[in-house]
Amino acid sequence: MSSDKPPSRFVPFLPLDPNDLGIYLELEEEVTDSPLIAFVRLIGDSPRTRCLRGALVSASGSVITPVVVKLRQEEAAEGFFPEDELEGLDASRDEWWVRTLADLALLQGDTSCFPELLLPAPDCSPLPTVPPLLFCTLLRRLFAVFCPTCLGPLRSYRAGTAPAAAGLPLSAGTEQRYLSCPQCRQEGRETRLWAVSPPVEATSGEVAGSFEDLQRAWAEAATRFASGTGHEGPAPPCLRCAMSATCLGGAPGGEATGRRRAKGAASQPLWNLFSSTESPYIVTRLVPASLEAFADRLGGRPDTAIPGLPDAGGFIFGDAGSGLDAVEILTLKLSLFLQILGCVREYHLRLRLPHLDLHPDHLVVDPGRPGELLPALWSFRTRLLGTSGTREVALGSGASVLLPPREMKVPFAAPRVREFSAQARRRAELLIERVSAESDGSGRYRIEATLRDPHGLHLRPSTHDWLLLAIPDGAEELGVASLVVRLDPRLGSGPGGEIRVTSEPVVLAPAAARRIARSGGLHLPLVRYRVYPRFTDGDDAFSLGVIFLRLLMVNDTQDLSAVAEVVAGTVRRATAAAPVPVRSGSFLVESALSAALAAHPNLLTKSNLFYRQIDRVPDRPHAVPDTLWRGVLMMAFRLIEMGINPPAQTAPVESDRLDAVRAEGEGLQRQLHAVLFRRQGLNLEVQALIEELAASDPAKQH
Ligand SMILES: [Zn+2]
Ligand SMILES: [Zn+2]
Numbered sequence: 181m182s183s184d185k186p187p188s189r190f191v192p193f194l195p196l197d198p199n200d201l202g203i204y205l206e207l208e209e210e211v212t213d214s215p216l217i218a219f220v221r222l223i224g225d226s227p228r229t230r231c232l233r234g235a236l237v238s239a240s241g242s243v244i245t246p247v248v249v250k251l252r253q254e255e256a257a258e259g260f261f262p263e264d265e266l267e268g269l270d271a272s273r274d275e276w277w278v279r280t281l282a283d284l285a286l287l288q289g290d291t292s293c294f295p296e297l298l299l300p301a302p303d304c305s306p307l308p309t310v311p312p313l314l315f316c317t318l319l320r321r322l323f324a325v326f327c328p329t330c331l332g333p334l335r336s337y338r339a340g341t342a343p344a345a346a347g348l349p350l351s352a353g354t355e356q357r358y359l360s361c362p363q364c365r366q367e368g369r370e371t372r373l374w375a376v377s378p379p380v381e382a383t384s385g386e387v388a389g390s391f392e393d394l395q396r397a398w399a400e401a402a403t404r405f406a407s408g409t410g411h412e413g414p415a416p417p418c419l420r421c422a423m424s425a426t427c428l429g430g431a432p433g434g435e436a437t438g439r440r441r442a443k444g445a446a447s448q449p450l451w452n453l454f455s456s457t458e459s460p461y462i463v464t465r466l467v468p469a470s471l472e473a474f475a476d477r478l479g480g481r482p483d484t485a486i487p488g489l490p491d492a493g494g495f496i497f498g499d500a501g502s503g504l505d506a507v508e509i510l511t512l513k514l515s516l517f518l519q520i521l522g523c524v525r526e527y528h529l530r531l532r533l534p535h536l537d538l539h540p541d542h543l544v545v546d547p548g549r550p551g552e553l554l555p556a557l558w559s560f561r562t563r564l565l566g567t568s569g570t571r572e573v574a575l576g577s578g579a580s581v582l583l584p585p586r587e588m589k590v591p592f593a594a595p596r597v598r599e600f601s602a603q604a605r606r607r608a609e610l611l612i613e614r615v616s617a618e619s620d621g622s623g624r625y626r627i628e629a630t631l632r633d634p635h636g637l638h639l640r641p642s643t644h645d646w647l648l649l650a651i652p653d654g655a656e657e658l659g660v661a662s663l664v665v666r667l668d669p670r671l672g673s674g675p676g677g678e679i680r681v682t683s684e685p686v687v688l689a690p691a692a693a694r695r696i697a698r699s700g701g702l703h704l705p706l707v708r709y710r711v712y713p714r715f716t717d718g719d720d721a722f723s724l725g726v727i728f729l730r731l732l733m734v735n736d737t738q739d740l741s742a743v744a745e746v747v748a749g750t751v752r753r754a755t756a757a758a759p760v761p762v763r764s765g766s767f768l769v770e771s772a773l774s775a776a777l778a779a780h781p782n783l784l785t786k787s788n789l790f791y792r793q794i795d796r797v798p799d800r801p802h803a804v805p806d807t808l809w810r811g812v813l814m815m816a817f818r819l820i821e822m823g824i825n826p827p828a829q830t831a832p833v834e835s836d837r838l839d840a841v842r843a844e845g846e847g848l849q850r851q852l853h854a855v856l857f858r859r860q861g862l863n864l865e866v867q868a869l870i871e872e873l874a875a876s877d878p879a880k881q882h
Contacts, residue, residue, distance in 0.1 A: 198237075207320070223541055230253045233248065247465055274307055274460065279571070281462065284567060295464040298464060310458065312376070312457055313453075321418070323416045328398050329361065330369070334359040334360060335458065337373055357375075360373050373388040375391070468547070469547055471727075472730070478509055480790055480791045494556035506789060506802045507803050507804050507855050510789055512557060513731045518842065520727060533572065534570065534582070534715050538568075544563055544565055545560050545563075579666070579684055582712075584600060594718075600713060605709065609707065611629055611630040612628075612701055613629055615627050616628070624685035624686055626684070629665070630678055641711050643668075643828075644828060648663075649662060650708045651707050658689060718822045718837070722819065722823020725816045729816050735796070736792060750775050754768055755824065769818050773810070808855075
């Protein structure tokens with residue numbers, strides 16, 4: 181396997197030169213040496229990672245299993261959280277990878293809810309990385325960006341290790357990154373820094389070479405190598421290749437030799453920069469089908485190519501003509517959803533955190549092994565991809581808050597997640613009424629105050645939520661520039677737009693504490709605040725409800741946003757109209773459902789289960805009993821209501837309510853099975869009887 185001819189579409193990646201099993205990356209096309217050839221990217225990754233499709237390839241060259249390789253995305257999209265303090269972790273930082281790996285390790289085990297982690301070992305330290313890489317489109321090989329002097333791999337030159345001494349800006353944060361050769365430095369040779377990414381003009385002078393400088397140096401190295409100056413040890417594969425000068429593009433003296441090049445590509449080197457810094461990696465087994473494609477296939481969408489599935493058929497009652505095919509579709513879609521719910525509950529149990537980023541791109545379906553007893557569509561298994569970016573972060577000394585991932589997806593994101601992502605720090609005034617010294621002798625104080633926002637307080641903070649106040653002049657007057665506060669129920673509530681808060685203990689300037697005590701208060705006309713809601717699994721419930729609507733209602737003419745808007749809007753209106761004691765729970769959900777069905781009968785009708793218009797015509801047989809259809813809608817409404825009226829709960833994850841919905845779904849599932857398998861062939865009168873039975877089923881009384 182160490183030959184220069186890997187299986188034609190696959191490029192060795194881990195290791196770069198495998199003798200045995202290896203992880204390979206997949207190219208988009210079978211045979212081409214175009215400089216534009218690209219690796220197959222997968223959806224579902226965040227702007228700060230890139231997910232590539234690959235395979236675990238055996239020593240004999242056969243594909244054992246398809247895999248996903250997740251790498252750091254170097255040029256991330258900008259624009260999340262322009263604000264400074266407390267950003268969620270993202271994949272640009274190594275810590276994100278360490279924690280993601282630890283989470284993935286927790287999610288491994290005997291359930292089939294999550295993709296299997298193949299590499300690296302979750303507890304290995306330091307975090308393994310791949311070096312900066314080049315890709316030769318001619319040889320179709322990846323190899324380390326190499327030092328033109330010793331041909332060894334170049335490495336990122338870390339901030340603080342010396343560039344300041346060399347008269348260069350520190351390469352911290354997102355600015356210029358440099359590569360340098362650790363081998364040459366260690367052996368006392370003169371070493372250059374190379375500014376590879378982002379590319380710079382060649383003006384950075386003698387100290388840092390540009391990418392073009394590096395290419396010229398490579399060309400010289402290739403010439404030296406070709407003239408046999410006796411280089412020992414490993415060398416980049418292209419230098420051993422007869423076409424080496426071709427790969428280097430405008431290499432001196434190399435242009436005329438070797439193969440003819442297409443016009444216009446003459447000055448285009450065949451080496452592409454694959455990555456310009458070290459990147460951590462996570463390799464998981466690939467689950468082939470996307471949730472949305474699979475759901476559409478269940479609804480009868482033709483021409484959906486799903487790996488591992490026949491293009492058509494796969495049902496038991498597919499052409500029965502009795503309308504039982506509708507019951508089968510609902511059974512399968514409900515099953516699909518209950519698997520998703522099961523995955524999310526498993527995620528909650530193992531990580532003790534809400535996910536907060538549930539949407540179809542994070543869910544995949546394995547259609548199951550063909551050739552077993554059941555028809556092809558009855559063996560699927562859904563998995564929740566990886567972990568979300570939701571993190572617990574310390575705010576001040578004692579408070580800890582959950583930050584949702586930076587990217588959120590509408591209409592799936594829960595209302596609180598959306599509002600949180602959209603909020604800028606708001607202005608308010610703060611009236612400090614009292615300071616009280618902590619009794620622990622730490623010299624710290626708690627501040628009691630009234631926070632007043634003339635435009636109404638954002639996100640309606642409750643006693644479970646934290647607020648961060650930034651006090652522009654606070655450092656001078658108080659000795660602190662920010663306060664972490666929360667609603668204090670002991671202080672009672674003020675009028676609208678005003679809340680009474682108590683701070684976490686802070687160290688105040690001694691004069692300030694005395695002055696506040698003496699004058700009986702302090703008025704700060706301008707503070708800025710930001711609310712950190714206590715996110716819970718109730719927020720996940722909302723996303724689950726929208727996902728369920730997606731599975732049930734979306735077809736070739738109806739899209740999700742309209743449906744989700746109608747459902748959420750009806751729940752909101754029903755909440756506003758309900759008497760205060762029943763502003764949540766079953767009564768509210770029932771009345772919202774009835775109102776939505778009355779106002780939008782077509783939008784929510786059961787024929788939407790079918791993907792094609794031809795199956796949704798009025799006189800087509802449809803054997804789903806209306807009570808079961810209503811029961812399924814009730815589940816979706818119930819989940820969405822949980823996110824709109826989040827109940828107060830102390831722990832981020834409390835299993836009861838989601839488990840109740842799950843039990844409700846399993847009850848409906850049993851009734852659907854009864855219609856399919858025990859009552860099959862009975863006439864409509866008996867079906868009406870089943871409906872009555874279903875209506876009196878205690879499982880419906882949640
Ligand atoms: Zn070197
Ligand atoms: Zn090459």
